[in-house]
Amino acid sequence: MRVLAAMSGGVDSAVAAALAVDAGHDVTGVHLALSQNRQTLRSGSRGCCSVEDSHDARRVADELGIPFYVWDLADRFTEDVVDDFVAEYAAGRTPNPCLRCNEKIKFSAVLDRAMALGFDAVVTGHHARLEDGELRRSVDAAKDQSYVLGVLTPEQLAAAMFPLGSMTKDRVREIAAERGFAVAAKPDSHDICFIPDGDTRGFLARRLGxxxxxxxxxxxxxxxxxxxxxxxxxxxxxxxxxxxxxxxxxxxxxxxxxxxxxxxxxxxxxAGVPAVRTGVPTWTGAVPELPFAAQVQVRAHAAPVDCRVHAGDGGGLLVEFAEEQRGVAPGQSAVLYEADPVRGDRVLGQAAVAMAVERSGAVGQ
Missing domain, CATH: 2.30.30.280 (Adenine nucleotide alpha hydrolases-like domains)
Incomplete structure (x- = not known):
């Protein structure tokens, strides 16, 4: 298969590209230039998409002997991710920019361009599994990224490859070290990539006054x-x-x-709420029949909780928690997982939280 490897300059995407080469695919590497100020070097583990990251990605591509390109998607990223982030906070909501980036950039803009260029799939370093077309959690629970991939459609998942989902992060670094990749010990990026100093409030204050x-x-x-x-x-x-x-x-x-x-x-x-109403959901596979039992995760690093999912207003959902939950903010994504204890790592889909249901409010039957 002709495979496009999205190479961020980190260890995960480097090893994912290497595994795609090992699998016999015809691999081309691409680094996404998303920052409008790429000359600013990253600071430790904060930030990404800098010129330093581009150079790290190119070195790995050279060592793998694969073609390498840089795609400038800074304007698209600013519009679909950064501006959306600012607008959501201005409206009193709490967005997840990583989820939005996966939805709008990595598996929309990049995947669409890759398909137009004749590639069969896009491989990334996300820690998640794809089994028979179904999106599942990574075996490394501490690094699992299925939450921020819950927005993907069946068509997008059919053209995606996540080779790291069956291994731990420690094993990823071991593979990188065995291959002599300079990024083997490179720190993971943290926080929001376009706010490298970690000061979200300051960033928003400069934008909104x-x-x-x-x-x-x-x-x-x-x-x-x-x-x-x-x-x-x-x-x-x-x-x-x-x-x-x-x-x-x-x-x-x-x-x-x-x-x-x-x-x-x-x-x-x-602070606790019994349920939330959401916007229109997206599903990773067949649309489930409502109502149904599931598990729901309402933040990227939150523990999943049992819930029951009902039809909501305007095509949205009503998600009723088995136990009251705190810190459920409008704008966050409610990612649904299968309730079956054996298959509970399968992602069903997601929907953005619109509002919390008050304790006195009616909940689905």
Whole structure:
């Protein structure tokens, strides 16, 4: 098969490309230039897509003896990922830019171009498994990336290859070291790639400016603080609230209202929600018949919980948790996994959280 290897410059994509070569495929490497300021070198494990990463990817391609190209997708990335990220926070939601990048860039723009150029598949270094066309969790639970791939369609998965899903990250580094790749010990990238200093609030403040408003305590209805912008908060947040309350009990962000610029906080006993309503879902395979039992993961690093999935409003879903969940923010992706204890690592699909259902609200039957 003619395979396009997406090479970020990290150890995972390097080993994925190498395994594709070992499997006998006709492999071409491509590095995605996503940053509009690529000359800025990454700092330790923060950031990616720098000129340094491009050079690392090229060195690996040279060692593998495969053609290598750089595709400039910076404008597309800015529009579909960065601008979307800013707009979502401005609207009081909490997006996942890695999921959006997979949806809009790696498995839309790149895959579409690859197919147009006559490639049969795109191979990436994601830690997830594909078995008989079904997307599953990686065997390395600590590195599993199936959550951010839950947005992919059956057609996209049919043209994807994830050769690292059956091995641990330690084994990936061992393979890289055995081959003499300089990236064998390169740190993993962390945080948001286009915010290399890790200061999300500062990044958003530079984009959106100062938009001050009150912080209100849900229990008393009293203003307990002020803020410079609702974009500096996410539902479930505990630290950095800047509030002053008399009882000293920890407060959590319960809600964000961008129109009135109000951030509502409350104690832990008020933070749980029994269910969420979502937007229109995408499915990785056949559309399941509603309602059905499943497991749901509402954040990239959250533990999956049992749930029941019902038809919701406007083509969306109503996801009812077996136990109340905290920190479920609008804009996050609710990724659904099969409930079967043997096959519970299979991804069914995902939908963006639209709103939490209040405790007194009606839940599906």
């Amino acid at each position: 100062s938009l001050p408003g009150p912080v209100v305590d849900a229990g008393t209805g009293q203003q307990v603080g002020e803020h410079d912008g609702t974009y500096g908060f996410t539902v479930g947040q505990r630290k950095g609230l800047g509030v002053s309350v008399g009882d000293q009990r920890p407060r959590y962000v319960l809600g964000i209202e961008p129109v009135t610029r109000t951030v509502t906080v409350g104690t832990a006993d008020l």
